[in-house]
Amino acid sequence: MTGDFRPALIVVDLQEDFCPPNGSLAVPEGRDIIPLVNKLLALPFVIKIATRDWHPRDHVSFAANHEGKQPYTDFVKITNPNNESESYESRLWPVHCVQGTKGAELVPELHEKIDKIIEKGIDSRVEMYSPFYDPFTSPRVFDSGLAGVLRENHVTDVYVVGLAADYCVKSAALDAVKEGFKTYLVEDCTRAVDAAGWPECKKGIEASGARVVSMEAPEVQRLMTAQSNA
Template identity: 45%
Template sequence: MKAALIVVDMQEDFCPPNGSLAVYGARDLAPTINSLLAHPGFAVRVASQDYHPPGHISFATNHPPPNNRPFECSIKMANPAPSKQTETQEQTLWPVHCVQQTSGADIIPEIDTSKIDLLVKKGMHPLVEMYSAFADAFGNQDPAIVSVNANLRSFLTDRGVTDVFVVGVAGDFCVKHTALDAAKAGFRSHVVQDATECVVPGSGWKETTQELAAAGVSIIQSDGPEIADLI
């Protein structure tokens, strides 16, 4: 086994008290995540960072009323791949968050970023959402298409990684999709439950765990044997 830790979107806009899309309890995850970052059993440590342009398609304010209420409304989004632009998905609208070169996009200072080997800036294409650190909503991984600064699958594969452990926020969105895409990419995928929080408390995590389990992603604890046995 060769393990990688992926710290997902621990950014100011996702954390109380002032984040525009704050996830309850997100900032309190920092001590657990830092403990994992310091664990000698992880050969590779990655952090992801939502990094949207101001005109991003998911921002409610970029669409006309009355159908632009964040959390409630959605719009149709097209696949940015040149040969697949007839493929569409519904996209939930969000408050403006993690805009490039703003303090809201910064990783919170409580996270020890000195141990990070790769920072994946994602969601930079204005016309497509990218919850996962691996691929956009349509599964595109090519940085030339999705406007992400790194191909995470190639980065991990090149370093011999076999297992991916995912932490951060939000459990029911970016953490979930990162873990699912890790499994699709052929890695053994794990989500550390006590190192993630959801946008929708309670029901959000219940539905997420069902989806993860169906895809073969294991749900573990930071003090469990899966972490303790890493060498």
């Protein structure tokens, strides 16, 4: 790759618990994206990173840890453990991606072409959709080091795929833009928890400066051309 184009691929949370048929928080059609993700993994990225939720059993996002609360429909207020004035409302989920369980494993159909795995959601006190860091800022509670990894590899452009489009993939794209990277969310390679709301969600992603593109878009075809010229 040339110095002015050094792309990275981030495969977000393509884990058993997010995929049918047996995932505890299965995203509809989530497993269908794997062949296209593998196609991208075969392209000449500078670095290929997979992220995964890696939750302790007492994680704040699990409805089971809140008496009387139900997954999907109920929310909980999460407060910055280091600053009580900073808080947000977060959706509750079924127990998923518990550290060391089969549900937390990356799907076995992924090609073994991952250079690095980044784990997130490790602190039981905060929800962390983004693979970069939690939503708090004053101060931040957990930083995965992902931005540093990208900079160490002199990455210029970030391509984001995985699950789920309207939560962790969205957050990955938004924070990649914040960190100064040209960012592309490859729509064919993701699925949403709430498919009906995806068109509106996509508008918000594009408003941030990230591009939502298809496998046929010039931004992806550029990679395929680089592969054929290698």
